[in-house]
Amino acid sequence: MKTRYIPEAPQRAEIDATQGALLLEFGANWCGHCMAAQAPLEQAFHGHDQVAHYKVEDGPGRPLGRSFRVKLWPTLIFLRDGQEVARLVRPLKADDISAAFAQIDA
Template identity: 85%
Template sequence: MKTRYIPETLQRAEVDAMQGAVLLEFGANWCGHCMAAQAPLADAFAGHEDVAHYKVEDGPGRPLGRSFRVKLWPTLIFLRDGEEVARVVRPLKAGDISAGFTQIDPH
């Protein structure tokens, strides 16, 4: 599991072409809601270490976040073979996040 949001380096076409289970997490390192979600995310991530995890630093004018219509942080987007299958916004409980993992990762 990644621990810091990094400035946007992915392009939407790259994301759409990704194979397998992927978690895109949009947020910012200074965001209180994002910090609060990290412990439940770590709990939910346990057992799903094979899921590729990208922490994307988001903000106004960032094209990747806009292409996914991200409005609040953190927004977790669960992808399977480049297709969105689940989304969780501002999670506070590991169970809310686990439901997304269940849809993309059979483990």
């Protein structure tokens, strides 16, 4: 599991072409809602080490977040073979995150 949002985001075409399970997490390192979501995310991530994880710093003019229509942080987008399977906005319960992982994890 990644621990810091990074400003360098992959291109949308790269995400769409990704094979297997992928978690895109949009937010900001200073965001209180993002910080609150980290403990349940860490708990739910346990046992899903094979899931690729991009922790993308989002904000105005950031094309990847806009292409996924991200409005609030954190937004977790769970993908399987480049297709969105589940989305959670401001999750606070590990069980909700685990249920989303179950939809993409093989």
